Amino acid sequence: MKSLEDLKKLRDQVLKNIRMHCQIGGTRIQIGMGTCGIAAGARPVLNKFLEEINEHELKNVVVTQVGCMGECAFEPIVEIVNADGSSAIYCKVTERMVNEIVEEHLVAGKRLDRYLLSSVKR
Amino acid sequence: MLERMQILICGGTGCRGSHSKEIRAEFERVLHEMKLHNEVQLVTTGCFGLCDKGPVVVIYPDETFYSHVSVADVAEICEEHVLNGRVVSRLVIKDSVDKQKVKNFGELKFYAKQKRIALRNCGNINPLEIDEYIGRDGYFALGKVLTEMKPVEVVDWMKRSGLRGRGGGGFPTGQKWEFAAKSSDPIKYVICNADEGDPGAFMDRAVLEGDPHSVLEAMTICGYAIGAHQGYIYCRAEYPVAVERLNHAIAQAREYELLGRNIFGSGFDFDIEVRLGSGAFVCGEETALMASIEGFRGMPRLKPPFPAVKGLWGHPTNVNNVETFANVPVVYLKGPEWFKAIGTAKSSGTKVFALGGKIANTGLLEVPMGTTLREVIFDIGGGIPNKRKFKAVQTGGPSGGCITEKSLDTPIDFDNLIALGSMMGSGGMIVMDEDNCMVDVARFYLDFTVDESCGKCTPCREGTRRMLDILNKICRGDGTLEDLDQLESLGNMVRDTSLCGLGQTAPNPVLSTLKHFRDEYLAHVVDKVCPAGVCPNLTNYVITDKCIGCTKCAKNCPVGAISGSVKQKHKIDLEKCIRCGACKKTCPVNAISSKPEDWRAVVNG
Numbered sequence: 129m130k131s132l133e134d135l136k137k138l139r140d141q142v143l144k145n146i147r148m149h150c151q152i153g154g155t156r157i158q159i160g161m162g163t164c165g166i167a168a169g170a171r172p173v174l175n176k177f178l179e180e181i182n183e184h185e186l187k188n189v190v191v192t193q194v195g196c197m198g199e200c201a202f203e204p205i206v207e208i209v210n211a212d213g214s215s216a217i218y219c220k221v222t223e224r225m226v227n228e229i230v231e232e233h234l235v236a237g238k239r240l241d242r243y244l245l246s247s248v249k250r
Numbered sequence: 251m252l253e254r255m256q257i258l259i260c261g262g263t264g265c266r267g268s269h270s271k272e273i274r275a276e277f278e279r280v281l282h283e284m285k286l287h288n289e290v291q292l293v294t295t296g297c298f299g300l301c302d303k304g305p306v307v308v309i310y311p312d313e314t315f316y317s318h319v320s321v322a323d324v325a326e327i328c329e330e331h332v333l334n335g336r337v338v339s340r341l342v343i344k345d346s347v348d349k350q351k352v353k354n355f356g357e358l359k360f361y362a363k364q365k366r367i368a369l370r371n372c373g374n375i376n377p378l379e380i381d382e383y384i385g386r387d388g389y390f391a392l393g394k395v396l397t398e399m400k401p402v403e404v405v406d407w408m409k410r411s412g413l414r415g416r417g418g419g420g421f422p423t424g425q426k427w428e429f430a431a432k433s434s435d436p437i438k439y440v441i442c443n444a445d446e447g448d449p450g451a452f453m454d455r456a457v458l459e460g461d462p463h464s465v466l467e468a469m470t471i472c473g474y475a476i477g478a479h480q481g482y483i484y485c486r487a488e489y490p491v492a493v494e495r496l497n498h499a500i501a502q503a504r505e506y507e508l509l510g511r512n513i514f515g516s517g518f519d520f521d522i523e524v525r526l527g528s529g530a531f532v533c534g535e536e537t538a539l540m541a542s543i544e545g546f547r548g549m550p551r552l553k554p555p556f557p558a559v560k561g562l563w564g565h566p567t568n569v570n571n572v573e574t575f576a577n578v579p580v581v582y583l584k585g586p587e588w589f590k591a592i593g594t595a596k597s598s599g600t601k602v603f604a605l606g607g608k609i610a611n612t613g614l615l616e617v618p619m620g621t622t623l624r625e626v627i628f629d630i631g632g633g634i635p636n637k638r639k640f641k642a643v644q645t646g647g648p649s650g651g652c653i654t655e656k657s658l659d660t661p662i663d664f665d666n667l668i669a670l671g672s673m674m675g676s677g678g679m680i681v682m683d684e685d686n687c688m689v690d691v692a693r694f695y696l697d698f699t700v701d702e703s704c705g706k707c708t709p710c711r712e713g714t715r716r717m718l719d720i721l722n723k724i725c726r727g728d729g730t731l732e733d734l735d736q737l738e739s740l741g742n743m744v745r746d747t748s749l750c751g752l753g754q755t756a757p758n759p760v761l762s763t764l765k766h767f768r769d770e771y772l773a774h775v776v777d778k779v780c781p782a783g784v785c786p787n788l789t790n791y792v793i794t795d796k797c798i799g800c801t802k803c804a805k806n807c808p809v810g811a812i813s814g815s816v817k818q819k820h821k822i823d824l825e826k827c828i829r830c831g832a833c834k835k836t837c838p839v840n841a842i843s844s845k846p847e848d849w850r851a852v853v854n855g
Binding site (some may be wrong): 130174 | 375
């Protein structure tokens, strides 16, 4: 550690690891991990989300697992709660879709309406 | 695989005492068995503050707060919560204020009114990992100070922040630094006073165990400000976890070159060593502390010369308390004006308190100065358990005094507490309810100071012992009215003539209880009755008409003094009774009274 720059570099690197328990606010990605969700393949989806978020170096985003939301037929269900409290519920999420959701919703800030539970379910 | 979950397990002394170490081992075992160990990270943290609810386990990112976790619960948590995402509701913490189960950290009333500056990292980071401290902006204050500021500016910022010594005295920290900085001696020292000795106080321990790097960083900043190159942390040997983590932190900081030569390439050298005290209370006094570090018997000496002029080994020395140091990096990160804006005009910032005694949330909390005692005890502390009535709160440990119900709305700061006849002290707060005998409480504290008096000056050595003799006599039931007068005059004499703070404040618990609870003393002396039912010789237990005849008391009486048949009112044989109070504790309807109903009437004529 020879300069403030070194310290800053190390901090930014560490932040990724401790973000989960030190962050307040931000975006939450809630993945339905009830028995129905797990059976429908929520676990690989969750891991994919973690991978993508890490790859895109997104800050202020946490991934958390939640219980069954009651729409078992549409699992895996992923709810993205934005920092302002608004939320979007995506259903029948596959690993392939995760990349798209991360790039469109989280990075570009555009909701992917065609994957939403409200549009799939009608 | 990337981690998706972090399990924080409290590693503070309180939770370790209730097997948090074993709980962590069990988590490791179960997670391995379930093949989840790559997805879940286990973090041992410092104290969360809710020691009464320990062992505490917090799961992120859900922020679920589990209390009273046992080794046997671990498998269920892993199976239900970690694997299936279902919160184990029976283990979720209950809010002691409104008795509702609370899931999220943020929803707890205990934390709602707190502002955590000194404890900013306690319960958040792993104290054994310097990286986590750096991730929370650790060592940035030091970097800024060393590369952008002159020592004079550093002292000036500290003065402007208005930070006052958190060890009890409340002396302005900036002024202290300035005295030491002005001395021209090329050899100077920085000492961190971690000899926390008040019964029931554990603020400094929590900081050292939960966030040791904040103290190291602050000491280095102080060293730069006053021109010292060596620091000592004087820590009690009774804090083995704190000592271990401090030494670990020092080794890590040296490895990162944050201690040692030429820190941040600024040309400034600083190093820190830990020195152990062997638990003498008087060594918390700075001159005694320095004598102890030098290898002599820990005894205070006359001031002046103050340590800033002639301290350790005759060189100028700056001594600050652990909590004071823990505040320092924040002052430089956020600026003195930010710090000054918190708290009251004359006492800026926050204060950490250790709540103990008859209180629902025994533990550690940090509030802005100016918060009222009522908020601390009833809103954050959760009030008195078992529907008992609040009687008094002792602040400042054996050096402080008791504060009664009528002063509860006083905003806490250094000057207000002194005006109330108590003091801030290091931050221990012992709450007492109607079952505490104030004479007995005064006797307890005095017993402590008699033991801890170093014996150098007569008023403290002999005076406190004489006072204790009188209190023992009163509790035995042999006290007279003259004893009360003598107690008061002795107390004033010891306070006025002792050499150091220990003796000067030792009579405080007696004097303040004499002032606020004179009627209790009178009951002991005149009526030969202990109103709270604590002093055995002055207590008679009586079963009142509330008795439902459940026979619990009779079964629990160790000497078989209680008789009576089922569903009939029971009776205590006072000849056999040994006044142990077991019956009172076990009675489900509170039918056993030790309080004679008419004692107040007798006293007041």
